[in-house]
Amino acid sequence: MRVGTQFTGTLGPGQTGRWFTHSWPQEWHVVWYFIPTSPQSGAPQIEWETAVERASATAVTYWLTVKNISGAQINFEGRYAVLN
Template sequence: MWTNTQFTGTLSPGATQRWFTFNWPTSWHVVWYMVPTSAAPGAPQVDWDIAVERASADRATYWITVKNLTQNTVTFEGRYAVLN
């Protein structure tokens, strides 16, 4: 298993935005998670959904939609873990 940060983002209060990352091997089991880096600790600050699109037999694109659940601007890191 290995982990890394794929992207960083900033969302205005209540905003939703979509990111994508492409050319990932379809044989990998990838887990995505968003980690707030600017907001105060406490209640959940972001929510996210992942959609996977096969680009070819052996490559995939991940579409990552992130929503700011707070009334403050939030910055975050889009991180992943490859489990196989």
């Protein structure tokens, strides 16, 4: 398994953002997850969704939507794990 950070971001309270990352090999099994880097105890801070576009016969584009569900600005990392 390979893991890494693809990007970092900032969202204001209640804000939603959308990012994309392209040219991933279609044969890779990639899992996306997001980790807040702004400490705030007592409640969840973010939620996310992943959508997939088959950009070509050999490449995939991932569309990543992240929502700040807290009442404060947050910073986060967009991370991935390649499982195969």
